[in-house]
Amino acid sequence: MKPSHIARIDIYVLQDDKPAAVRASFGTFTQRTTLLVKVQDQYGHGGWGEIWSGYPAFGAYHRAAMLERLIGPSALGRTLEDIPALQDEWETALLPMLRLAGEPGPIAQVLAGLDCALWDLAARAQGVPLYQLLGGQSRPLRAYASGVAPKLAPEQLDQLRAQGFHAFKFKAGFPEDSALDDLERTVALLADGEIAMIDANCGWSPEQAHQAHDRIRSLSLQWTEEPIGCERSPAEWRALRAASAHPFAGGENLLNLQAFRDAFEWLDVIQPDLGKWGGVSRVLPLAREVMARGLRYCPHAFGSNIGLGLAAHVLCAAGGDGLLEMDANPNPLRALSGAFIALQDGYLTPSDRPGIGVDPDEQGMGEYLRQHLIVTHAA
Structure with a gap:
């Protein structure tokens, strides 16, 4: 052939x-x-x-x-x-x-x-499934609900739990102080074994980020994501990381390998998006380099089930303890992009179907x- x-x-x-x-x-x-x-x-x-x-x-x-x-x-x-x-x-x-x-x-x-x-x-x-072609094997991946508002009623949190989530990433980076009050109240609702992280979407200035991190110092968080913009100077990132009680995450807005390597100095969690930079060809080698440096690889994915499937397969191939991001907001476009494996008690295990196993209608x-x-x- x-x-x-x-x-x-x-x-x-x-x-x-x-x-x-x-x-x-x-x-x-x-x-x-x-x-x-x-x-x-x-x-x-x-x-x-x-x-x-x-x-x-x-x-x-x-x-x-x-x-x-x-x-x-x-x-x-x-x-x-x-x-x-x-x-x-x-x-x-x-x-x-x-x-x-x-x-x-x-x-x-x-x-x-x-x-x-x-x-x-x-x-x-x-x-063969993509993870196999890439030298990996299927395994359970812990997933988290992404794009969650900081102000969440108990019944809304229960709805996410009913979908299989036991890990949650809350939006942050808003100018009003009340958003941090909402965040503190919502994180307090989490049960034993559930975990939280926040994503500021580059919304704070360095001064605001320092103030916010002082406010949330006592919260149990896996990471703070993009507290300031990737265009900010290394000195500003270093100073903020040194003052923070939480690990830092980022990478979805970086556009070349050297930018990622520079950010290893202040990021603890590296989050390239397969559809935004590098694809499989560059993200998988980067993920392996990240883990060899003792950092954590957690792919960014906030779109369709195609992107989710790709992220899951590359995470399986890369190994490590990275978490899988899943947009928790209703989105009819995600359903049109094809069905993917459902969460089971907080974990997702890619199937052994050929490729990524997702077929849009x-x-x-x-x-x-x-x-x-x-x-x-x-x-």
Whole structure:
């Protein structure tokens, strides 16, 4: 059999105009989009990836156009013999756009999602789960509910528990002091064996972050995520980390390997997003380097079940005690992206189905499908 090569690329933009409100320090989601990419080989095998398009929602269309017009045509006919080399090649080819348009983020995101789809395709073509192709094995992964508001009624917390969650990441980084009061009351509701962490979404200035960490010093937290922005100086990060009683987490907004390595100095938990930078080709080696340095790898995932499935398989392959992030907010786009394994008493164990084991319903996307682009050779 000839080596698999890329024969067709399908790009799906899904949009929900009436999402459940999710307030973060940078704003409230009034729309949600999901950008999925499917790559098929000449034998009809298909692999899926997710290209980050979290905020603003209209960014999904720009990234879709980049894949359709810039990267997709040059990808057709390429074999899967060396997937990491393809990402390196395409990144080099896009240097003019990076220089002239100044868009390292969108470029990294499109290449990352495409890379993930190629790895899923390669695993499906060989009939093995992705974690096996990557040298790992299936195992129970402790998962946590992400995107949880700091003010949570007991019955709302019980609803999350009923979904199988026993770990929770609460939103933080808000300017009002009452948000920290809400956080303290909510964390006090947790039962023995349940754990909490907070995500400030870069919402505090260094001064505000110092004040907030003084307020929450007594709280039992796994980590504080992105208390300040990744653009802040190393000196500001070092000073804040030295004054904090909790480990620091971050990485979803870093866009090159050196930035991650620099952040090893002040981050205890490293959180690359597979659809935002690096894809499988770069995130898995990074995860292994993270753990070799005695740090913790916990993939960022706040989108569709495609992204969740990829994060779970790479976490299985990487090993370690990292936690799996799961968006706990209602999201119809997540259901349209395909079903994934359900939580069981706080843990998720990927199946042994080929690839990531997630298959979107391409015919059932209905009103949420706003754009479907196809890249293939002309008949």
